[in-house]
Amino acid sequence: MDSVTIPVLVDQLVSGLAIGGVYGLVALGFALIFGVLRVAQFAHGEVYMLVAFLVLTALPALPLGGFSQFGLVLVLALFLGAAIGLAVERVVFRPLMAAPHIAAIISAIGLSIALQYLAAFLWGAELHPFVLNWAPGNLTLGPATIPAFKVVIFVTALALLAGLQLVLRRTQLGRAIRATASDPETARLMGINTIRIIAAAFAVGSAFAGAAGVLVAALYGVVYSSMGIAALVKGYTATVIGGVGNLVGAVISGLLLGVFEVLLESYVSPKWSDAIIFALLIGVLVLRPQGLLGRAIPERL
């Protein structure tokens, strides 16, 4: 087997944390929406994909260089994600609010497929290169040299997650979201318009999916119409492992999943890494539906 050295391990951990941060963002958005709606937004990955495509289309119109382009792209992705999330909530989920959950779940799956076809129709089913005008080069971390962009992704993901935590804990909107997730009827008695809060959760959760979409597009250098599936699967896995509704758990398990995946691919086999992760997902669903971190962190939202 390959020898493990410190530089290799550092590189693997940083890479794992970068992609794990992205998984965390997807998982957090998914968990946030699930928290207030109690329905899995299975088209969450397509929000991520659509934002990546829209930003790709807008890139030529953003002729800024360097970091300011990255910043602008990120802000644009957040806004586009929020807008798409609001539209999805309004068109697909709100009309089905009174219907059995299964109706909304099936609609979400249908929407997921429809959006993939739409993207393939609008932009083509092939891979589309995604290149930012900004290449931050490499960082030297002790004996290891790692791509700085991975650190940027990790830091960006953490900053967004911390920002959301701040909103959730310190603002009335955040408290209203948590109250709606905890007990929607009593939330209404507090004067909270829970329908608006659900829409707000869609906007915030989808904004995070949008940010994750452009980060991944920039990391892998490519955008394609089926990219949302992998994102949803990983985000969903992180959500389940973290304990559904446990936002901090979703983030932590997203990060762990990213690192675990890189280590599996490196030391077991790329062939088996997805299979092992799915086995873990199924194992958790069957044996510990409250999630691996469900008890460690009691606060759910």
Added chain:
Amino acid sequence: MREPVLAITELTVQYGGIRAVDGASFQVAEGELVAIIGANGAGKSSTLRAIAGLAPVAGGDILLDGVSIRGVPAHELPRRGLALIPEGRRVFADLSVLDNLYLGGYSRPREEIAGDLRQVYELFPILRERSHQAAGTLSGGEQQMLAIARALMSRPRILLLDEPSLGLAPVIVQQVFSLLRHLRERGVTILLVEQNARLALEAAERGYIMHTGRIVLSGPARELAKNPEVRERYFGTARGSKSNPERAPELTAGDSA
């Protein structure tokens, strides 16, 4: 008699084919503490839920300060001065005590919340001590205090309480009722729904007795408390003796309203 804060006329609440409230009428005047007593399933909770916008109103009207609030969505009502403390307290268990209180003030202007919070903490010093604790970790009595404090954060014109004694130890129930009396003395208008008729009538100024969705008896609380039929059916008189709420008392006492 003072201007009613809340006036209910011919209220009917229907769930599918089941009529939970069947033409109930009553009023609560400013500064009053009014109790509705009745057996389990008499329609008391449905009445409160209908007033708070949580249950469907099939007929009749609900006036808050003379303005109909029938059909107004539940989340609009705190802004209009109505606060319901639901049965089972329903504190947000995962959220901190402080967050629960902030949510109570959700309908209030942001800049006034801090001041309200100070006042509520004066009234409930225990909550200040526990402010960063998750609400679900409080004892039942503390949770009931929090639920009341949370409702007070919206500075309500009228406070509706649904079975505040439910599931609490007798000592704690005493504390809750002395708190309610205290609130009444401070001028808070309260409508209380309670199975514990003795305590409710002790605390209240006026009372209504509800049976199978109808108000069957009403009057000053002290008179109702003396009514032998009320005593027999709802007081469970002495320890161990069984009340018999299944039969309605005859409409005898004059309605003082």
Added chain:
Amino acid sequence: MNIVRSRLLALVLAAAFILVGCDIGGLAGAGGDQIKIAVVGPMSGDAATYGQDFVRGAQMAAEKINAAGGVDGKEIVIEQFDDRNDTTETANIAQRIGSDSSILASMGHFTSSTVYAAMPIYKANGLPLVVISASDPKITQQGNEWVFRVSPTNDLGAQATADLLVQQLGLTRIATFYLNTDFGKSEHQYFVERVQQNGGTIVLDEPYQPDTKDFTSGIIKLKNAGAEAVYLSSYYNDAALLIKQAVASGVQTRWFASAAIISNQFPEVGGEAVEGVITARVAQGENWEAVAAEYRQKYGAEPTPFVIYAYAATQAIAEAARQGGATRDGIRQGLEAIENLDTAIGPLSFDQNRQAIYTEFEFLIVQDGQFKPWTP
């Protein structure tokens, strides 16, 4: 029940009628003034464009030959068959072609799997098959004297690149990535064997799954493998992404890849990172270019290599009929005798296994977003 039965009867009758009709058509052609060649491939489904290019290439060659008087006055006729790129359907179609006595030769079946399914049937019917795309080297090593191949095998480019790396460029520490499929594994194996024969060392041997978009773990290994060059047994999308991500991670090395990366998509997806990537393919001389130009003019699109191979196969069959006689066995013998025939792929000769001999390789390099000829 009755309705079902009568429908079934109608179906059977219809099928019989069609078969009889075919036979009548076949009889009319047999021994007449035609040389009928079957072109078989995926004519429907995902791979239909390849089948279409088979037919177009064969058709273009037939028109040219017929315009010049045909084969001793006989007209070349192309008849297309759809094997749907499916092994079961391939067996049926090969049997139909084999039992149609008007057909004197066949070409096609797109993949190695379908060729393997068809080979014994052609042998049993005594009908020559010319393979024009399937690239598994072992197809012509089965001792089936009815199977010829004009297209190159996948070992050739890999071996040519291995020779280039170790012998000409002196790059001996080589990392490899390969797509974990039959194609990738066999191409990779030929490359590795030749590198080792040449005295080089494989410092990284990294498979990846189809549809991989994240090459992180492999790239980290590559960064620390001390490779002087990397060889990819990949298709264009994965190769472009892998190189792009490696370059973004600070990998500095020389990149080489299988001819399967040759596509406009490769520089499109890879962008600047793939500038300088080198691949080997069989040399495409003047004749190749002439057929490609004709195709472009006729169909307004870039031809796949299969157009040229189908074209060459048609030329070879025509010449074989001229030399060996317009019968199935005559064509087989004629093909065996072919020596330096001037075809679309250049001078065509078969080795003792009936595999076209390719000696000329050309290297291409990505420059300014295009594949351009390169000499070491």
